[in-house]
Structures are given as C-alpha cells and as structure tokens.
Amino acid sequence: MSGHSIIQVRNLSKSFGKNLVLNEISTDFEKNKVVSIIGPSGGGKSTFLRCLNLLEIPTSGQIIFDGTDLCAKDVDINKQRQRIGMVFQHFNLFNNMNVMRNLTVAPVRILGMEKEEAEAKAIKLLKRLGLEDKASSYPSQLSGGQKQRIAIVRSLMMEPDVMLFDEPTSALDPEMIGEVLDVMKMLASAGMTMIIVTHEMRFAREVSNRILFLDGGRIDEDRPADEFFDSPRSPRLISFLDKVL
C-alpha cells in the first residue's frame, strides 16, 4: 500500500431497525487520493459516507481517522469533524446567514480565527471561483451551482484533511453541473483527499484514483478507475455499468 491512510474503516456495519444497510465494510482511504463511490440507489452510499463523520452512528465496527477511533467514548467528535469537510446534495448553506457569514462563522467561532482574517481568506477563495460579488447575498438569491460552490468553499475555510461529497451535482440543473465538477477537479489536482459519491461516471473516471462499487451494503468491487470501467469483474457491477453507461 502506497502512502499513509487517513481513514481506515474496519468491519463497519449499520442497520436501521432490522434493515442492515452496511454489512461489515472494511477499506482504507489514503491521503491526497480521490476515491469515488458508485452504486445503485439504496445501496448504502450516503449511509457509508455519513458514517465516516459520524452523522450516522455505526451499529458496529470502527472508523479510524488519522489514528483516532471516532467511535471511542473519549473522543470529542466535534473536534474531529472540523477536519472532515462535507458537501451535501442539497447544499445546506445556512439560510439565515449571507455568504460571507456562511464562510466565516465556523472558522471564527470554532477555530478562533480573527473576523478580518477569516473574511480576507473568504474573499480570496471567492475570487478564485469568480464569486466575490456574491459575498453579501443570501443563499436564496443564488443559483444551485453557486450555492454548491459556496458550500465547497465553506468546507475549505476549515482547511479539512479530507472532504466528503454526497452526490454534489445531483440536485443541479444540467448546465450547472460543469461549474461544480470543475471546482472539484481543481481541488483534486491540488492534492485534496476526497471521497465522492456520484452518478457522474465520466467525471469519476477522470478524477478518481480508485473507485468503489457499493451494492447491498458491501463493497462489491474496488479498483483503480480505468480498470474499474474497462474490465469490471463483479457481475452486478457489469450489469450496473450496462445500465448507466
């Protein structure tokens, strides 16, 4: 195994009542690598991702983030979450705050950054995405693509060690998908560690080092991106790819 793994998943299971959604999953995520997760609807992709920062509490198993078992009793999960960015399908910008406050509230309140410093940093990032004129807008005044890019910036403001994306383009109009994917490509080439649940196959192939096929609560295939698409082994993956490509 090359490089150092930032997240190790060990025998992760998650049930909702009697419904076993994740079944003894084990895998590693390495620093500075991009891993995409694809699979059929209801296969447990979101649940898996949400377990990684404990938005869902695993039923059993371990999530070891940078050497810390997140499920351990004495771990302050809030501290760990500061280092794990998350981008949602429905953006989830704070609706009661304008863009600038969305970006600065966490660094100021949680990291104790000076307000001026946080704002300067926010402006710098907004400029890079050509969104600096939106600083005083409220989320309701933005397009979906703008909201999602701001949401990405909000995560970046915390300088996370890893970023989780749950179908970041699924709620977007087709013409806005590109602008969000471009930002993600930029992050990937800057070396950000990313775990991405997506239905954008071409994007996944282009940007990922590795792709996981999650189906029925298990990782059914786990291969480098090109092999994953060119020579899939699992019969279920083959039929899944047949349907979506």
Add this chain to the structure above:
Amino acid sequence: MGFFAQIAAILERYTPFFMEGVKNTLIIAALSVVLGLIFGTLMAVMRMCRIKPLKWIAVAYIEFIRGTPLMVQLMFIFYGLPMIGITFPDVSWIPNFSRFMAGIVAMSMNSCAYIAEVIRSGIQAVDSGQMEAARSIGFRYRESMTLVILPQAVKNILPALGNEFVTVIKESSIVSVIGIADLMFRTNDVIAVTYRSLPCLAIAACIYFVMTFIGGRFIALLEKRMRHERA
C-alpha cells in the same frame, strides 16, 4: 327606539364600563401569552430533550391540556385547588387579586401547551440539512441550535405566536364565569341593568373583533418585515 339608537344610548352611559372590561381582558391576555411563552419554551425544550422522563412529562402535559376544555381547567384551578388547600393570596390593594391569579394561571397553563407545540413545530420545520451541515462542520449541538436553527425557527414561530395571542384574547372571555371583570363580564353587567342584551352583545362582539383585527394586522406587518429583512 331603533337598534343603533339603543347602541348609541348604551355607549353614551356605559362606555367606561366596557373600557374597564377591555383593560382587564388585555391584561389577562397579555400576561397569559407572556407567561405561556416563558413556560411554553421550557415545555418545548423538555418535549424535545433526550432525558426520557422529562420528555414524557412534557408530552403528557401538552396532550392533557390540549385534550380538555379550557372551562374545565379554569374551574379546576379556581374551585378545585382551594379544596386541596392551595389558595392564591389576597392582595389588599388589588381588588379580586385571587380571582385574577386563578384566571391568569389557568389561561397561561393552557396557552403554555399550545405555545410549546408552536415552538416545537417551528423548530422541526427547519430543514434537517441545516443541523447536519452545522454539526458536520464541527459545531456542537447547542451552537448549531443558537446560530443556525433557532434564527430560522423564529420566522416560523412568530406568526403562529401572533395567532395564539388573538386566540387568547377571544378565549379569555371564559374567565368571566369566575367573576373576573373582563369585557364579557362587564357586558353581562350592562345587560343586567339595561335589559338590552342584543345591543350589548353587538358592542362586545365589535370590541372583540377590533382587538383581534388590530392584533392580526400587527402580526401580519411583523411577518412582512421579517421576510424583507432576509430575502
């Protein structure tokens, strides 16, 4: 004498009477809503908290109050409590203080249950993604609540709270049955001396309507202001 002439004649003599009733009605309604808001907030917090017994107490209270008539609750407080030795003290310089207390306690205990539900549903109406985003970035539950959820919930809660105030103004007419000199009580007084129930009731209805209408307009204005504040 025609109907309107009767009304005019009654108003001419008894306006101060009605006004005293209005004053008492407004005092009772305002105090009930304020107390109801304070305890309703507490009740809502209990209702949503993770400590199971507290939650059950709140659920039981809210369901019980909402499922029984205000009249019964009022009677219970006014006649029932003294029987088990709980009395409201008399205060010499406020006439009828103990009656007033019983009325306000009953009204605010009632209002508290409704307001608790208003607050709870206002909070739950905030998209769950807001809490998830706040938690995932590293905010604690409490910070997420105060920074993100509550400011959005207030916008849902205020209009419903206004409606509750309007409801309380109307429902408070019931306290006249325990002898509190509210608008309804005074109306009955005037009927008793003039023997003209219809004009008196018409006057009372108009006054109640004006109070609730002004209340309603005021709330609508507040709502509009809030909507403009943040697009």
